[in-house]
Amino acid sequence: MASSASQQATQVGDSREQEEAHIKGCLRDSEALKVDGTDLFRSQKWSEALATYRAALGRLPKRVIPPPNLDPDSESDDENGERQRTEPTNDELLEPLPLSDVELELAKARAILNANIGACHVKMNEHSDAVKACTEALVDDPRYVKALQRRATSNENLSTWASLSSAQEDYQTLLKILPPDSPQIRPTKRALDSVKPRAEAAQKRETAEMLDKLKGLGNSILGNFGLSTDNFKFEPNGQGGYSMNFSK
Structure with missing residues (x-):
C-alpha cells in the first residue's frame, strides 16, 4: 500500500516536471517571436508586428481556469458509512489554488503579448480590437498599468x-x-x-x-388608431414618478 502510494506520488511529480519543462520551452519560443515583433513595431510596421505578436501568443499554452480549492468538510458519510463529496455551495468554494512560479511566468508572458497586440491595434485606429486585447491582458494581470492605460485610451476614442x-x-x-x-x-x-x-x-x-x-x-x-405619442403627456407627480395624461 505504502509502495503504491509512493509510486503514485513519484508519477505525479514526474508529470509536473514534464509539464513545466514543456511550458518553459514554449516561453522560449514565444520570447524569440516577441523580440521580432517589437523590432517590427519600432519600425512602425504595425500589421507585421501584430501578426508576429499573435504568433508568439499562439506558442503559449492557453489560459486554464484552476480548479477551486474545495473545503474538505464538504464531504459527508452516505448510508453505508462511505465518504461522499456533496455538491459545493458558494460558501464552500475557496480561493483557487495558487499558481506555480512557471505558471505565473506564463501568465505574465500572455499579459504582455496581449497588451502589445492592443498597442498595434491602437496604432491602426482599431480601438474596439485594442479594448478586447487589453482586456485579455488584464485577465492574466489585473494590475497591468500599460494595459489599463491603453484600454482607457481606446475606450475614450470609441466615445x-x-x-x-x-x-x-x-x-x-x-x-x-x-x-x-x-x-x-x-x-x-x-x-x-x-x-x-x-x-x-x-x-x-x-x-x-x-x-x-x-x-x-x-x-x-x-397611427393605426389616428393617434401619436404627442397625445400622451408625462408630468412629474411630485413623488419621484410620472403621471400620464391623454390629450387630443
Whole structure:
C-alpha cells in the first residue's frame, strides 16, 4: 500500500516536471517571436508586428481556469458509512489554488503579448480590437498599468456612453494602484476629469436617441388608431414618478 502510494506520488511529480519543462520551452519560443515583433513595431510596421505578436501568443499554452480549492468538510458519510463529496455551495468554494512560479511566468508572458497586440491595434485606429486585447491582458494581470492605460485610451476614442464609463473605471483603478509619487498620477487625474463630462453627454445623447426611436415605433403603431405619442403627456407627480395624461 505504502509502495503504491509512493509510486503514485513519484508519477505525479514526474508529470509536473514534464509539464513545466514543456511550458518553459514554449516561453522560449514565444520570447524569440516577441523580440521580432517589437523590432517590427519600432519600425512602425504595425500589421507585421501584430501578426508576429499573435504568433508568439499562439506558442503559449492557453489560459486554464484552476480548479477551486474545495473545503474538505464538504464531504459527508452516505448510508453505508462511505465518504461522499456533496455538491459545493458558494460558501464552500475557496480561493483557487495558487499558481506555480512557471505558471505565473506564463501568465505574465500572455499579459504582455496581449497588451502589445492592443498597442498595434491602437496604432491602426482599431480601438474596439485594442479594448478586447487589453482586456485579455488584464485577465492574466489585473494590475497591468500599460494595459489599463491603453484600454482607457481606446475606450475614450470609441466615445460611447458604455466605453467612456469603462474608461472612467480604468482611470480610477490606475489612481488606486499607481505609486503616490508616480509621474503618471497627474495626467491620469486630468484624463479622468476630462472623461466625466463626456460620459454624461454621451449618456444624454444616447438616451435621447433611444427615446426618439421608441417614439417612432410608438407613432407607427398608434397611427393605426389616428393617434401619436404627442397625445400622451408625462408630468412629474411630485413623488419621484410620472403621471400620464391623454390629450387630443
